[in-house]
Amino acid sequence: MANLQFSGLVFGIPKEIMSGERRVSANPDTIEQFIAGGAKVLVEQGAGEGSFIRDEEYVKVGAEICREPMQVFGNADIILKVKEPAFNEIQKMHEADMMHAGQALVTFLHPAAPANHNLVKTLAEKGILSLTLDSIPRISRAQEMDALTSMSTVAGYKSVLFAANTLTKFVPMTGTAVGMIKPATALIIGAGVAGLQAAATAKRLGAVVYATDIRPDALEHAKSLGVKVIETGIPHELTTGQGGYAKNLPEEWLLKERAIIRETVVNADIVIGSALVPGKVAPILITEEMVKQMKPGSVIIDISIDQGGNCDLTVGGEIVRRYDVTIDGTKNIPGMVPTTSTWMFARNIYNFVSNLLKDGKLQINLEDEIISSSIVTKDGEILHAGAREAMGLD
Known part of the structure; x- marks a missing residue:
């Protein structure tokens, strides 16, 4: 029947x-x-x-x-x-x-x-x-329903292509008749599904890639890709919630996280913001002060924008330039693939x-x-x- x-x-x-x-x-x-x-x-x-x-x-x-x-x-x-x-x-x-x-x-x-x-x-x-x-919770029974994970895979991949297309310099190290051009530096904030895909794609394009996440397990996954990781040292019980997702940090620890990643943000050519807390507003990790100190021509792709964004200056659905830094708040990246x-x-x-x-x-x-x-x-x-x-x- x-x-x-x-x-x-x-x-x-x-x-x-x-x-x-x-x-x-x-x-x-x-x-x-x-x-x-x-x-x-x-x-x-x-x-x-x-x-x-x-x-x-x-x-x-x-x-x-x-x-x-x-x-x-x-x-x-x-x-x-x-x-x-x-x-x-x-x-x-x-x-x-x-x-x-x-x-x-x-x-x-x-x-x-x-x-x-x-x-x-x-x-x-x-x-x-x-x-x-x-x-949808990250449990084994829900894996086949987890559209967020599926779409995050697409967003992570495409975000780096956006960044490479906008960046005012080469991504890989390139030898020329007039000298060697250094590779671009990329920082991936949030080493979940989207972040790991972004890190892998940036590495394939030849960037020097850094990744950070408050969750130790996520950093281990990033290390397995061969990227350099920035450890925050935040206690595990504050960072990891049910299903391995990130938790909202208390303000004092959020300030510490920003302080730890500030130098890498400032020196990066490409920053991909993919840090999310399921069902909650995304944490602000890239402040206006950090953007002010970034190199002219740098690019921020804020793929967490559907939940508010990781950068203080991101405008949802728009690509803006602030302090000579391009900040991309495109809201439907998976819709472009x-x-x-x-x-x-x-x-x-x-x-x-x-x-x-x-x-x-x-x-x-x-x-x-x-x-x-x-x-x-x-x-x-x-x-x-x-x-x-x-x-x-x-």
């Missing part, structure tokens, strides 16, 4: 509207699986174009193409998105206002980021059940949703660590711990 896990449900796949976002939340493979499980799937016309997936490919596996986003948002039980709802300039309407009470939303919400607080309040007020993919990132993301979100559903019904079991960590709004309430802390609700 076929497993009709999604029986009677309608999934909605809208076209992403963030500038430069080319990913889509489902590909033909995952849509085929949803439909095989008894679901109906509505896909907005052109949703897959940025990832080179044509509407015909969706139709071929049984999806229904909708001309307007309102058809998707208005008729779906569960909306699957890549990025948080935003204002649709063409429709002159916010995507959240296209949704209705009792609907479920699964996406990257980044609910602790100040820019998203009003959105989170709106979702709660409208009675929408929302879950965020950036708070759409073929690979969509392939991973579609599988992550399918696996996550599969954990929520049984016999066509949502099973919101708050005893399940995956669900309790990722739930943001339910029954008019804001439940996400990081969002509540950042919004001053506790």
